[in-house]
Amino acid sequence: MSLVLGCIADDYTGASDLANTLTRNGLRTVQTIGIPADDLKLPDVDAVVISLKSRSIEANAAVEKSRAADKWLRSRGALHVLFKICSTFDSTDKGNIGPVMDALRSEAGDNIVLVTPAFPETGRTVYQGNLFVGAAPLNESPLKHHPLNPMHDSNLVRVLARQSGTNIGLVDLGIVASGADVMRSHLDGLSENGFGAAIVDAVFAKDLETIGAVALDHRVSVGASGLGLGLARGLVASGRVKTANATSMADKPVGGAAACLVGSCSQATLQQIARAERTMPVLHLDAERVIADKNEAQRAIAWAKEHLGKGPLLIASSSTPDQVAQLQKRHGREAAGHAIEQAMADLAEALVDAGVRRLVVAGGETSGAVVDRLGIPGFLVRAEIAAGVPVLRAVGAAQGEMVLALKSGNFGGTDFFADALRLMP
Ligand code: ADP
Numbered sequence: 001m002s003l004v005l006g007c008i009a010d011d012y013t014g015a016s017d018l019a020n021t022l023t024r025n026g027l028r029t030v031q032t033i034g035i036p037a038d039d040l041k042l043p044d045v046d047a048v049v050i051s052l053k054s055r056s057i058e059a060n061a062a063v064e065k066s067r068a069a070d071k072w073l074r075s076r077g078a079l080h081v082l083f084k085i086c087s088t089f090d091s092t093d094k095g096n097i098g099p100v101m102d103a104l105r106s107e108a109g110d111n112i113v114l115v116t117p118a119f120p121e122t123g124r125t126v127y128q129g130n131l132f133v134g135a136a137p138l139n140e141s142p143l144k145h146h147p148l149n150p151m152h153d154s155n156l157v158r159v160l161a162r163q164s165g166t167n168i169g170l171v172d173l174g175i176v177a178s179g180a181d182v183m184r185s186h187l188d189g190l191s192e193n194g195f196g197a198a199i200v201d202a203v204f205a206k207d208l209e210t211i212g213a214v215a216l217d218h219r220v221s222v223g224a225s226g227l228g229l230g231l232a233r234g235l236v237a238s239g240r241v242k243t244a245n246a247t248s249m250a251d252k253p254v255g256g257a258a259a260c261l262v263g264s265c266s267q268a269t270l271q272q273i274a275r276a277e278r279t280m281p282v283l284h285l286d287a288e289r290v291i292a293d294k295n296e297a298q299r300a301i302a303w304a305k306e307h308l309g310k311g312p313l314l315i316a317s318s319s320t321p322d323q324v325a326q327l328q329k330r331h332g333r334e335a336a337g338h339a340i341e342q343a344m345a346d347l348a349e350a351l352v353d354a355g356v357r358r359l360v361v362a363g364g365e366t367s368g369a370v371v372d373r374l375g376i377p378g379f380l381v382r383a384e385i386a387a388g389v390p391v392l393r394a395v396g397a398a399q400g401e402m403v404l405a406l407k408s409g410n411f412g413g414t415d416f417f418a419d420a421l422r423l424m425p
Helices: 014-024 058-076 096-109 154-163 174-176 180-192 203-215 225-237 267-274 288-291 295-310 323-331 333-353 364-374 416-420
Strands: 005-009 027-034 047-051 079-083 111-117 122-129 130-133 167-171 197-200 220-221 257-262 283-286 313-316 356-362 379-384 390-394 402-408
Touching: 005 014, 005 058, 014 027, 014 047, 014 079, 014 225, 014 364, 014 379, 014 390, 027 390, 047 058, 047 416, 058 079, 079 225, 096 111, 096 197, 096 220, 111 203, 111 225, 154 167, 154 197, 167 180, 167 313, 174 180, 174 203, 180 197, 180 203, 203 225, 220 225, 257 267, 257 283, 257 295, 257 333, 257 364, 257 416, 267 313, 267 416, 283 295, 288 295, 288 323, 288 333, 288 364, 295 313, 295 333, 323 333, 333 356, 333 364, 356 364, 356 416, 364 402, 379 402, 379 416, 390 416, 402 416
Parallel strands: 005 047, 005 079, 027 047, 079 220, 111 197, 111 220, 167 197, 257 313, 257 356, 283 313, 356 402
Antiparallel strands: 027 379, 122 130, 379 390, 390 402
């Protein structure tokens, strides 16, 4: 394995987003679910993204998991490690971005760490250290109401200083725009003055390229997929990675039966289900019965077995916002969501046992529950079905060759399910 770039992502969907960005920018990338077992055979790749669930856990636990991931990546030859955070800097004053950054920095022996959540193409920009979500400063965006990590301060120099043991400096847009050499000497100055990390402004995609090139002088950086883009382009431009098109590697068709499992209740998903009814058999689960007893899942499995030999099928728990609200009122939001996610995981397990090897899952949490249950250790990112939703080819799965697509919420066009299956032969 010719691993150059190691990434530690603090949640699963962020990890997929990053793996997709790296692949689209020329790196052969594998996404692993958790820290891979020592005997996992990985194909020849340029980047590994280790997916953790460490965004909202206790800071010490996040540090411990991230250190273990870092150790694994370094032992496989990673020269640079990106700690992938959310592009809205989701965290509290107790962490976890600062504590994990401090630990990785001390492990790597870096003087100063570059930090930026900017990703201009998705509306995340940083100016004078302030993060904007579209036109709104972070503290005026919907993130101020986030249930776990409400963001009340848009100034990331201040936010990170409250979490970290080191002084936090700023590399402003004027310096970034002056090019890599000016940025390097500014960082030297900050480091000489006792700053161990710096928030870096970025407003345009070209800023990310400058930042990526400079970050590669260091062993650790912290950022979102935008910084991943900068690092990938820097690695390709400098010749450290030689790959023409990371998704052009020929894949043998997987074959086997195909199924779609849908737990997302977003508006886009509801439209996509309606469209799928024209081309494949669709079973609508009764969410109330799914929560009340396991027989609803058994009924769905029996239905699926009847149809599997004839072509793709779709099973959905989804309902309209009114119905979802009523169900949540009766059972509680968390309990209802969890029970349905577990039923979806039961269904996924049974479908794979029955021969399904091409599986589309809609819903972020639903996808997490399914992937955990199937115990798939990792994925190679393949063709892009819709913006941000790639075909994933399982790596090291006990079930053998499999392809999956994991779609969260509002992603994908109206024909998403048919589009996905077309790209998953
Ligand atoms: P999205 O990506 O659209 O947010 P998720 O899978 O992350 O989708 O979240 C959807 C949540 O809604 C899951 O917890 C799922 O179990 C739950 N859910 C699915 N169907 C229903 C339903 N009919 N009523 C209430 N909750 C549901």
